[in-house]
Amino acid sequence: MFAWLDHRTGLKNLLALMLLEGVPGGARWRYVWGSCLAFVFSIQLVTGLMLMTAYSPSSSQAWASVHFIQYQMDFGWLIRGLHHFGSQTMVVLIALHMLQVVIAGAHLPPREVNWWLGIGLLSVTFGLSLTGYLLPWDQKGFWATDVATNIAGSLPMFGADVKQQAVGGPDSGNHTLTRFYALHVGILPLSLIVLLIAHITIFRRHGVTSKENQDGLVTSPQNEHAPGSEPFWPRQAFYDLIACMFIFGLMLTAVLYGFAHPVTPPAAEEGAEPGLYDRIARWGVEGKGAELDAAADRDTAGYPARPEWYFLFLFQLLKYFPGDYAIFGTVIIPNGAMLLLFLLPLFGIGSLRKVGHFFGILVMVTLVVMAGLLTLKALDDDRPEGVLWGILKNKDDEKAKKAAEDFQHKVHAAEILARRACQLAMEGSPVEGGHFLIRNDPYITGQKLFKEKCASCHNFTRQPFEKEEYPFESMTDGKTASDLGDFGRPEWVAGLLKNPLDKHFFGRVTEPGKDDKGKVVPQPVFDGMKGWRDDIDSVRVDEKWKPEKIAAQEKEFALIAKWLADQAGPKEKRDDAGQAAFFNKANKCSGCHMVEKKEKDGAKIVFVKKGGKTGPDLTGYGSAEWIRAMIMSPGHKSRYGKANRMPAFRNPDGAGSELSLQEFRETNKDMPPSMVSPLTDIDREMIIRWIRRDYRPVYGGSPIR
Amino acid sequence: MAEDNNRRSFLGWLTVGIGGIFSVFLGVPVVAYVIDPRHRKGPKSAMKLVEGVKLNELAPGGTPLQGVVRDTRTDGWTLYPNDVIGRVWLVQVGARPDLSTPEKLAEFNARTTAEKASYLFVFTTKCPHLGCFVNLNGAGNGFACPCHSATFNLDGQRAAAGNPAQRGMDTLAWEIDADDPELNRIKVIFKSYEANNAEKIPLGGGDKETPNL
Structure with a gap:
């Protein structure tokens, strides 16, 4: 079989050509770096092709498609994780490879052309890292790339043109992604492959740089038996493979350690626990693999942008050259270093070889140490406690410490958004783009809007409730209205029934009035509920109720509170006992409040509105509809009528809104125009959901599910 | 050595x-x-309202009417909260059943699709041949597919010999919408089925159904 194949293809010779190359001086562990680089590059090719099958390079879809790979596709976390850490491994291996080459003097004549090809490979690898960092279109990649392209744009002469060409227009977006994508998956890998073939071919021409082969005698399978020489196969191949496996092990460790944000998958269908295979195939949900930040949103205040760690030395360099001197940090020093590397072999021509060799080691080690120190300093600057036990830190620099604390605070805030975005996208991403998950998220944006629009009057403090995963700041600057933190929950209603004029409820809704002596004092506006409470209490006193009777009534009030809280839910689930208590004349609710009542009409069950009209209509109390009417028309007769003191919040924009506003003004002639505040429909819905602890994002105004 | x-x-x-x-x-x-x-599953099937057509606009032997079905649609990673997931043809064949009490309505809704077909056919507009959109024919007394000339009678069965379709038009499970006060709207479970197959197999998983041969 093999003989037949060999006869037709020459396979044997090909294998011999590939594997039986002579290694002058014998196999060595220190020759493994080049093979390791080729190995990791091939992993990048395979995983990169896999990622291409599921990735969508557009500014609205890229993030969501990467999220899908990371969290939904079988082994997407592994493929993406290997690709992510593979790129970092490439950078580290290149540094080691170059160091080894220079220490061996393998860059010196006659091998200088291969050194130059190596520098080309280094540049292409950096290009791949830079372009790849943007592709997920998450905050990290977006802001770092924005900075990188702006550096290019600030260069003298053609800078602006280069930037516009790279970004695909005056500003980054779809065209930046399509360009970077084409560079990342087409132009750069092809260049790398071409350079790599040339690099290996020339390497094969000169062979390894050992004592026996310093002058690069032309090696071939035939000189396998040259003195001191040993074929590549099997010993060197074995060494290479072991080194590759070790490196792969490191990459896999990083992937399995997991840098992604864990999420809760949507409830499994039919309640089935996922099997072991499914669990491992979707291990991304448990945080395995590479991190995915929140989707890029140019409307983000103060994103703490940093490049990937192996570019931190360049980032740090910029700090030392402010203003007009920036060009030293962006162009002159980095390119000077590259030029020096490029010229390195020329220092070792002919009899200068020994001097050149020493100089090369000096340069290489200096560059690596400098880059390392700059990287450490960059990391140190961003941490209040510093790195390496703070030995780089100037302890007295309060300003720097404050800046580091501020940076860490922003990183923490960004992480919360990232976790939230990754969680929300488990249900699917909005067609407008992944960043709308946060923009239209009641938890993040609804909370922010409440603070902006409502918190100047309403406080917002909350009892801990079930599992609240995300941080929440109490709002306590409100002065003139109720505390809406637990609005609509049974405890809230029960509290209101107990003491209506508590500052949590109507106690702060006041207007100037006069007391018995004619002194101006704040008078509560809503004395209706206070009157009710006084009534109840005086009846108990007048009729000399026994404690058991009082306790029984308080129990009924608890039922009423629960029943009112249930108004926001489905009709069928409301408790009949609560309804009976509400309509119990002794409890004096239905005399003022209208509410939908469940009644029997023959065999049929019907819901009819019953009750008085002097208080707000409690039908659907606490539901989105109830709150919406309260926000849009608080002075409506079904809400607080003439007693209302809250502005109406109406959408001033959009087709038809002017008509609705005009109708509103005509039916609310008493309301001064200053009492109508602008609030868009989506913002309003987010505030409503925030109040109701309904944290599903608002998708283009259409509710999900 | x-x-x-x-x-x-x-x-x-x-x-x-x-x-x-x-x-x-x-x-x-x-x-x-x-x-x-x-491993990707088809959309979850639930009864969804058919919009754009009311039952009292139909008549036995009259022209079929088209309705539209909307639902949340997931396209890979993108979620469309309210997208058109399909269209249906409604063909009335018999008299409207007695729905005067909730019990009678519940009893009718509990019947099988085949039993309900004595009153109304509900077809997807997807051709069972290769998935094109099936229209009414010019005369309005049958259906015709514009792609490969598959033709169907009003009862959804294949019309002429030499018809490229391997089965008749696909019926959908449906019920009368009890929330509609006039009981003039229906709900369907919208599904698509494997094309060019004599068997009626739902796409994205699910049990085989009886084809309209």
């Missing part, structure tokens, strides 16, 4: 072995990733 050769071949086999194990180790997840689409 022989010892040296032995050592070489042992190292060689070890290298091949480790390389092979690694290839399988990485190859399995790569293959699983590539065949991931096989």
